[in-house]
Amino acid sequence: MTDELPNMKRFERRELDVVVTYEDGSEFQITYDDLRHACPCAKCSPLRNVDEASKNLRRQVEALPKEKPKVRTVGNYALGFEWTQGCSSGIYRFERIWDLANRRDPDNGKPYVHGAW
Amino acid sequence: MSDSPVSTHDPKGDVAPAEASPQEQKKMEQAYAQMKRKMSMEEISKKIKHKVMVLSGKGGVGKSTVSTGLALSLAQQGLSVGILDIDITGPNVPKMMGLDGRRLHVESGRIHPAQGHLGVKVISMAFLLDNEDTPVVWRGPIKLGAIQQFIGDVEWGNLDYLIIDFPPGTSDEPLTVAQSLPDIDGMVIVTTPQEVALLDSRKSITFSESLKVPVLGVVENMSGYTISGKAKPGSEIEIAAPAGKTLKTTADDSGAFSVTLDIFKEGGGKLTAEEFGVPFLGALPFDPGFVRGGDDGVHRIVSEPEGPSAIAFAAVVSALQEQIVEDSGSGLEII
Numbered sequence: 523m524t525d526e527l528p529n530m531k532r533f534e535r536r537e538l539d540v541v542v543t544y545e546d547g548s549e550f551q552i553t554y555d556d557l558r559h560a561c562p563c564a565k566c567s568p569l570r571n572v573d574e575a576s577k578n579l580r581r582q583v584e585a586l587p588k589e590k591p592k593v594r595t596v597g598n599y600a601l602g603f604e605w606t607q608g609c610s611s612g613i614y615r616f617e618r619i620w621d622l623a624n625r626r627d628p629d630n631g632k633p634y635v636h637g638a639w
Numbered sequence: 640m641s642d643s644p645v646s647t648h649d650p651k652g653d654v655a656p657a658e659a660s661p662q663e664q665k666k667m668e669q670a671y672a673q674m675k676r677k678m679s680m681e682e683i684s685k686k687i688k689h690k691v692m693v694l695s696g697k698g699g700v701g702k703s704t705v706s707t708g709l710a711l712s713l714a715q716q717g718l719s720v721g722i723l724d725i726d727i728t729g730p731n732v733p734k735m736m737g738l739d740g741r742r743l744h745v746e747s748g749r750i751h752p753a754q755g756h757l758g759v760k761v762i763s764m765a766f767l768l769d770n771e772d773t774p775v776v777w778r779g780p781i782k783l784g785a786i787q788q789f790i791g792d793v794e795w796g797n798l799d800y801l802i803i804d805f806p807p808g809t810s811d812e813p814l815t816v817a818q819s820l821p822d823i824d825g826m827v828i829v830t831t832p833q834e835v836a837l838l839d840s841r842k843s844i845t846f847s848e849s850l851k852v853p854v855l856g857v858v859e860n861m862s863g864y865t866i867s868g869k870a871k872p873g874s875e876i877e878i879a880a881p882a883g884k885t886l887k888t889t890a891d892d893s894g895a896f897s898v899t900l901d902i903f904k905e906g907g908g909k910l911t912a913e914e915f916g917v918p919f920l921g922a923l924p925f926d927p928g929f930v931r932g933g934d935d936g937v938h939r940i941v942s943e944p945e946g947p948s949a950i951a952f953a954a955v956v957s958a959l960q961e962q963i964v965e966d967s968g969s970g971l972e973i974i
């Protein structure tokens with residue numbers, strides 16, 4: 523959890539990535555591949571524990587047809603993405619998106635142990 | 640004893656030192672402990688983003704099944720979740736979460752939750768029992784004190800959701816929790832499609848008004864039982880359903896067929912929700928796997944993470960999450 527997390531103001535979907543704009547005016551791009559590879563659900567997360575499985579997940583994600591997801595807000599703390607193919611289960615906390623925007627490991631380097639970091 | 644418990648003033652001294660009697664000292668200590676607990680409850684509350692109470696008018700409708708199912712379904716999404724089980728009469732959450740026989744874990748004066756399936760943190764009244772088969776008969780004040788302690792002294796850490804499982808009916812426990820834990824998002828009411836259960840769930844909805852906790856919605860549990868099978872492709876199938884009804888269906892090209900039996904009356908939960916103007920969060924099928932899961936400690940959502948019951952729970956969870964949208968002033972623009 524980061525204390526300095528600014529409020530997200532704008533989430534613009536483009537063909538292959540999103541442009542996220544924060545309250546302080548900072549702007550970031552996150553590719554859909556990065557977003558999908560970082561899915562926090564209980565099925566995708568454990569795959570990132572092991573390098574080989576993580577690379578596999580990456581390849582699977584990249585092999586999916588490129589599409590713009592449907593986006594929904596979840597409460598006031600997260601976003602959910604719906605894709606026509608691949609996993610749509612994960613709920614992305616704003617902290618996670620902020621980490622992705624800043625090219626940081628959203629799992630904070632910690633392995634996933636049956637459901638919790 | 641000659642000294643009065645009321646006054647400790649030295650009768651002749653004018654600048655008497657504030658020497659408290661043992662009784663007064665005890666009172667002060669209690670007041671201090673109470674204040675500390677209140678502060679810690681507020682502190683704890685800040686670290687928990689959402690708090691959801693799960694209630695039912697009647698026992699045995701599946702309240703604990705729904706509480707654990709909601710928790711696991713949220714955890715499946717990658718959220719951090721805790722369950723507080725304060726059903727003293729029949730705390731069965733630990734069993735469903737694979738934590739049978741756990742005892743309370745206390746470290747430097749703080750209670751630490753146990754971790755069940757999918758990392759869900761669990762605190763249960765059952766952790767206080769020597770023997771799970773002995774029902775606890777606790778007198779009111781002791782019981783409510785234990786609940787406050789369970790709220791104030793538990794080291795939950797940061798949670799996205801805390802699900803609170805209550806005893807059935809409109810008892811003191813929800814009131815105690817609502818008064819102790821600030822910012823409760825609301826309550827989920829579990830019912831089955833039977834008339835009696837529905838009648839009782841109406842009481843719960845009225846009860847919520849007196850608690851000043853909003854109803855997030857009604858969940859109808861054990862709503863129907865789906866049987867599927869194989870027959871000759873295209874053949875007509877007749878099934879004798881409850882209440883003397885006959886269900887007809889046709890096997891598809893591969894010979895597969897499935898029909899859903901309404902074990903009880905259908906749609907009552909939805910009607911109740913409509914009648915009271917509260918949201919209907921969805922229906923959960925009758926699934927014998929829940930009973931097995933309760934016995935062997937592997938919850939249905941864990942044993943079959945993509946099965947029909949897990950899918951039904953995910954739908955209920957997303958309806959619930961829609962109800963919890965607050966603070967929409969954030970003004971996020973999605974393009």
Ligand SMILES: Nc1ncnc2c1ncn2[C@@H]1O[C@H](COP(=O)(O)OP(=O)(O)O)[C@@H](O)[C@H]1O
Pocket residue numbers: 695697698699700701702703704705731860861862923924925926927928929930931933
């Ligand atoms: N949807 C369901 N399908 C089949 N059995 C269920 C279902 N929901 C609950 N049960 C079973 O009903 C019993 C009572 O459920 P429980 O969750 O303990 O109810 P409560 O907490 O309301 O007393 C348990 O044996 C449980 O496994």
Ligand SMILES: [Mg+2]
Pocket residue numbers: 702703704726729730731
């Ligand atoms: Mg129960």
